[in-house]
Structure formats: C-alpha cells, structure tokens
Amino acid sequence: MSIETDIKQATFRNPYHRLLVNLMFTSNWVANAQMHLLKPYSLTLQQYNVLRILRGQYPNPVKVSDITERMLDKMSNASRLVDKLVLKKLVQRTECPSDRRAVDVVITSKGLDLLKKLDVVQADYEVDLNSKLSDEEATQLSQLLDRLRR
Amino acid sequence: MSIETDIKQATFRNPYHRLLVNLMFTSNWVANAQMHLLKPYSLTLQQYNVLRILRGQYPNPVKVSDITERMLDKMSNASRLVDKLVLKKLVQRTECPSDRRAVDVVITSKGLDLLKKLDVVQADYEVDLNSKLSDEEATQLSQLLDRLRR
DNA sequence: CGCAAATATATGTTATTACATTTGATGTAA
C-alpha cells in the first residue's frame, strides 16, 4: 500500500513532503514491530541498541558519552539507560582509570547471552523483510537514506 | 557519510540489518530537525501532525479515532493531544451529533494561520532536501519505503 | 601554578508515551 493509502491522505505538496511523512511513518512502523519483539524480554528498543553497541566493542569498554553519540536518540538518557541495564545485570559500570569523570561500560556475559537469543528473533524479522525487498533494493534504500542525511 | 561512519559501526550482518538501523537513525535525524523547526512555535511534532490531518479535512470534522488511526504513532494519546491543541485554541472539539460516543475535531482559523506560517518553514526545509536528492530519487525512496511496509 | 572554560556524567523537573482501565454510548441477538 502506498503511504497515501496508509495515512489516508490524498496528495502531498511535493515528493519531498511525501518522503518526510513516509519516512516517519515507516520508521514508527518498524520501531513498533521491534518493540513488540523485545517485549517478552523486557527490553526497550533503546536498551537493546545500547547492548548492541556494547557488544560491538566487547570486550573493550565504551564510555557513556560514546553511547550518547551513537544513539542520536538524544541527550543524556544514556546515563539512565545504563542504570537500567546495570540493574538487570546486563552491563557493568566501572570508573575509567585514565579519566575519573568518565565511566566505562561493558556488556556482561548475561547481556551477551540475551543478545544471542535476540539475534534469532531479529534474524527472523530480517528474513521477513527479504520477501519484500531484495538485497539490492535494501542496499539501495540504505544508500538513499545516507544521501538524505548529507 | 554512510550509516557505518555516522554510528561508527564497522559492519552489519546483512543489508537488511543495515537498512533497519539506517531507517531508525535517519528518521530520528529528521524528527530532530523538524522538532527544532517547530520549537519556536511551541508545537510538538505530533501536535503539528494532528493539525495537518485536520487541515486536510477542513472544514469537515475529524474524529479522535480517525486521528489515532492516521498517526500510527500509537494509541490513545490522540485524546490528550487534542486536549493540548484545544487549550491553545488551535482546534475545536464538539460532540458528534450522530454518535454521542465520538468527538468531532475541527481546526480553528488560528490553527490554520499557524499552519500557514509553518508551511513556509517546512517548504524551506524541503528545498534543502532538494539539494541532496532529486525529485525522482525522493519518489523512488518513498516507493521503496512503501514496499518495505508491504 | 592558578583559575576559567570545557568535559563527562548524574540528577531534578516537567512533559510525553505506553498501557490498562473506566465511563458512557451504540449495536445486536435472544
């Protein structure tokens, strides 16, 4: 279904207007689906993203400021997000030895195990996308998104 | 810059994984920019979207349930969003004569005036996109997003 | 060195979101 049908709007002013609306709508649509996948594991999308960032650097620590930077999903909740993950014992927080202002965060083995389980769920979801867009189309879509942010 | 550089992640498992991350990232990026455009007018992005939905039907009323449906941005805040807009006198709420459970919402002339001012701001933003993607590319991107939601 | 500016994180506050429940109205089947 086209975005026009999905949001029941007959026309847009121009292709850019349509694109902006479509982008937000689609992203919400995906975020929603992902949230529901994560729900049985009591993880929010943001917490999941933080865990994946940490796994990407494992076993090296990542600073809270690095997490903030990579999320774009805005300022200063990184500290509290890490809080939540510490409470769940999915990450560990230690003072950075070279800069006592900073905090080193590392994913725990419990966190890694959880991500492993979620990899399966996520892979299934991605396979599902495969039936809608080919590899090439997914790549092309990604490249167009990159250009939009230039 | 590619999404890899933007979020400092070397690789993704597959094109779909990259696409999902890129989609969220880009959408946050756009939402953020839009939020800052709206800030001087003390409107949130959601409130702005509701106003545009109402303008689309003007002078016909739109039910709260219709607003909810078109937002996908989830359940049940539509009622409170309308509340906020009523407080600002940007919309008017009247009981639907044919179904007393429902509520008819109509944008006021003050609301229409505000949207008119925002049209200019929004148009400027869209012109800016024009320098990054051609009309055809914007259309193509939109179509790929449509297919992703199939 | 001494001190102001910058940096990293944490915290306080308010608004917004997600989710569940409530209230009232309508549709429908016995």
Added chain:
DNA sequence: TTACATCAAATGTAATAACATATATTTGCG
C-alpha cells in the same frame, strides 16, 4: 426490550524522554 459485547473517548499510572542544572574532573591559557 433487555443483556451483553463492542466501540469511542477519557483518564490513571508508571516508565521514559527532553531539557536544564549540578557536581566532579580535566584541560589549557595566562
């Protein structure tokens, strides 16, 4: 018509987000 399911909106609530400010540390310039 009554009883019951369904539906529309509003409301309660807990979690989360946005934004400003605070606290502690480091950096760098005179």
